Amino acid sequence: MRCVIKHSLPGRLRLQLPRNLTDHEALALEETFLEMTFVRKATAYPHAAGFAVEFEPTKSSHNAVVGRMAKITFAELNAWRPNDAFALAPRSRELYAKLANLTAWFVLRLFMPKPLKTVLWFWRALPFWKASLESLRHRRLDVAVLDGAAIAMGFTQGANNAGETMFLLHVGEILEDYTRKRSESSFAQSLLGIPTTARVNRNDAEVEVDLSDLQIGEHVIVRTGDAMPVDGTVVSGEAMVNQSSLTGEPLPVMRQTGDSVYAGTAVEEGEICVRVTSDPAQSKINSILAMMQDTNAAKSAEQKRIENMADKLVPWNFALAGAVALATRSLSKTAACLMVDYSCALKMSGAIAVMAAQREGARRGFLVKGSRYFDAIAKADTLVFDKTGTLTAATPAVYHVEPYNGFSRKEVLRLAACLEEHFPHPVARAVVNAALEEHLEHRKLHSDVEYVVAHGIVSSLENGKRVVIGSQHFVLEDEAVQIDAQQLEHIHGLALGTSPLFLAVDHQLRGVIYIDDPLKKEAHSVIENLHAEGFRRVIMLTGDADRTARRIAEEAGIDEYHADLLPEDKHRFVRKLQAEGCKVCMVGDGVNDSPALATADVSIAMSAGSAVAREAADIALTSDDLYSIVYLRRLSRTLDRRMKYGYRFAIGFNSLLLALSIAGVLTPQQSALFHNASTIALSAASAYPYLPAPNGTTGRFRTSASR
Structure with a gap:
């Protein structure tokens, strides 16, 4: 792409592009340059054909930016697709462009001949009236009906009044839509930053890797208690998979070779090997979208009460407007009453407050x-x-191993690790880690294992002998392994506050592993x-x-x-x-x-x-960090106070607007202006951070400057 360098400073370039950009091209240009590790900020100006880049102030970085700009083409920009759906969140420049276009459209109409102006405003009003009729057809008196009635009242006072009313309604819609989408995207972006890992087979060894390092076609191992990290196809094994997070079905379903499985589900029982069939990052995005849908379904009683009240107040707006019309015979005062409603502020501010709390919670660790x-x-x-x-501690450690009845210490630890490696519980990991640290290889010595919840593990050795490992209650009482009282007293004496894990083969105690699980x-x-x-x-x-x-x-x-x-x-x-x-x-x-x-x-x-x-x-x-629970409690109580404040403010301020409108202090257009401004202000206040950041500043994600 041929560009002209308009300004050049160390670490900054401002370029003039050969033509204006579409919104997609502007986004693609910004994201393409932000992928370069030394680029700090990239800002496109689509309607001014400009592009500014900030980068590390070195000659090599400067040359790399200029070289990349020379090679990039408009075809490449148009073919670009984001790595995640949330990169398409609305940018501030899009907001400014919409407001500028709307303002220009409105101003130009003011200077048109009156007949043409009336026709154009009438055409502009049709979508509002269509929405009103749709609500009435479904027997709903809602905000759409209020807006349609207010515009109709405006026409009775002149086309300009109707135009001003529609202009303010459009401004309010644009700002509210932008605020809501930005809040949703901010919440989603906070979830994308949460790390996820998977166990894979590489070079005939099982290793744990970050989800970002996973490749399509690799084999992921998922066991009892594990989350499914990716979308894929089962290539071996079978498991009962809980898919309620995606399907809503409460009972787990059997998944075996050839079946599809999806990220965000959970294995309740069994073990499967899954071939990755889709981009792991995209799988994570789908899980986040599913969670956001669940979020909408899991509204609190307080939020539902406020939203229901918002809907129930709309008919009272009409009743009030009718009473004002009968009492004052003033079309202006009646129209002003129709321009103010409680629904927008109550619904929007509550939803944004919850999303802001969820976003902050994700950054705080929950x-x-x-x-x-x-x-x-x-x-x-x-x-x-x-x-x-x-x-x-999440990683308890083996404190001591005591062998019995002919087993050596290494034999006890090797066999215990062989059994415990199939399960994700912290105690199981402690045993496996101890064997690894002592370089004790434990090839499979047993048949299939059975996990008895809260008790232990049951299996059988190659020679057919029954082997069990677990708590004292499970091994000595449920499995009837016999030891004398003196020996049991000795075991308790060695425990010293640790947790003893009993290992028995063929109903004979072979070892006790003492797990030290220190307090966090x-x-x-x-x-x-x-x-x-x-x-x-x-x-x-x-x-x-x-x-x-x-x-x-x-x-x-x-x-x-x-x-x-x-x-x-x-x-x-x-x-x-x-x-x-x-x-x-x-x-x-x-x-x-x-x-x-x-x-x-x-x-x-x-x-x-x-x-x-x-x-x-x-x-x-x-x-x-257990402090996450403290932050959760504080944030929850603050959210409760913020929701109640928003409710009181929306009711009080909009009631004041109605009173001033009835008194003739405010025109319909002024009522709409103040109503929309208060809704946006309340929504912005609802999105404000709940708790001070640890360093005194609010965390931010690295994005382009125009977001």
Whole structure:
């Protein structure tokens, strides 16, 4: 492309293009240059045929920019497609262009002959009246009917009055549409920044890679409790897959060789190998779009009440306008009453406030699936924590290995790792990591494994002997492995607050692995902050022994704890709290927490938790930092206050406008101007950050300057 360099400074070029650009070409030009790592900002001026680039102030960067500009063609720009759908979010220049075109159209009509002007304004009014008739056909008295009636009233006072009314309505629509789309895009962009990984087979070895490094055609391994990271086709294995996030179907479905699977679903049972069939980045975008649709469905009772009230107030606008018409016989005052409604401000500001909270939540380390969950967090008075992987470190470690009955220490650890490698729970990873650190290769020594939730693992060795690994209750009581009281006392003495993992072969104890699961360093401070934020009770539920649970509870400052619990026990305990009148928030990470998570008034899944737990939860943490829960509580309570303030402001200010209109202080056009301005201002205030950024500034994503 032949361009003229208009200005050149170190690190900045301003170029004159051979012709004006379309919006698509301008976007493509900006994004093409932003892909260059040394480019800091790229701004296209489509209607002025200009382009400005800021880059690292080096000669090589300057030459690279000039060289790229010389090679790029209009055909290349028109063929460009974004990496993600959210790159097509409206830019500020598009807003300015629309407003400029609308203003020019309006001003030109003012100088036309009156008959032609009237015809043109009448033609411009047809879309408004068509929308009004469509609403009336469906027996709805809504904002579209108000607008149509106001324009009709304007024509009774002259074509210019009708034109001014339509101009202001168009301005309001453009600004409201831009504000809403920018808020949706900002929320989506915040979700795109969340890292995702997948396990793949490379060079005959299983490795974990970032989703961005995944290639089409590679084989991804997905096991019980895992999320499906990509869209693909099953090439081996079979699994029960929960697809409720996409289809709404609550029951899992069988997926086996040849079946398609989709990103965002979760494997509840089994193991499959999936061939990647579509761009992993696009799979993630589809998951985000599905989540945003769920967000719209999961509105809080308060948000629904406000939106329902907004709809119910429209008929009262007509009633008020009719009363004013009868009382004053003034077309101007009647039209002014029709220009002010409560619906736009109430609906738009509420939706934007929720999206802003979700966007900020994503940046703070948590994803909230809808406004009703913010509302539930704000009202919760009882917080229930799981222990392992929640209050304790996400990566517990093997503290000690004690062999028994002829097994060596290495044999115990090797066999345990061989069994545990099939499951994503933190304790399982600790055993596998310990074997890897000691370079203990563990080829498959057993047949298929069975995971008994909250108990342990059952399998059989090549020689047919039954092998089990799990808790004391599971191995010694359920599996009837016999050891004497003195030996059990010795095991408890070695535990010292750690969690013993029992390994038995053919009903004989072969080893005990002591797992040290230290408390997260921020846990005590977080509990103190949550008490300060209004939680009356903070409770810990765990399947571990009482001794371990007591130590963790004392270190964390937990109000009460309950140990030796099965999943159904946790579920019953949450039910019991609710029966007592508590508003319960449950925090967990494992498959065994899913029943309790699903039962609680609101639930939170940890970032390292299983996909099944994250599917059951209403809120998913994307950070290991427990302070995310503190930020969640603060943000939820702030959102509640902001929603109520927006409701009071919209009712109060628009009521004032109606009063001034009835008094004759405001003309219909002035009423529309102030009404639209207040709606935009309230929406902008609703989008403002809720909490101060850690460094005192609000985080931003790297984008082109014109966004």
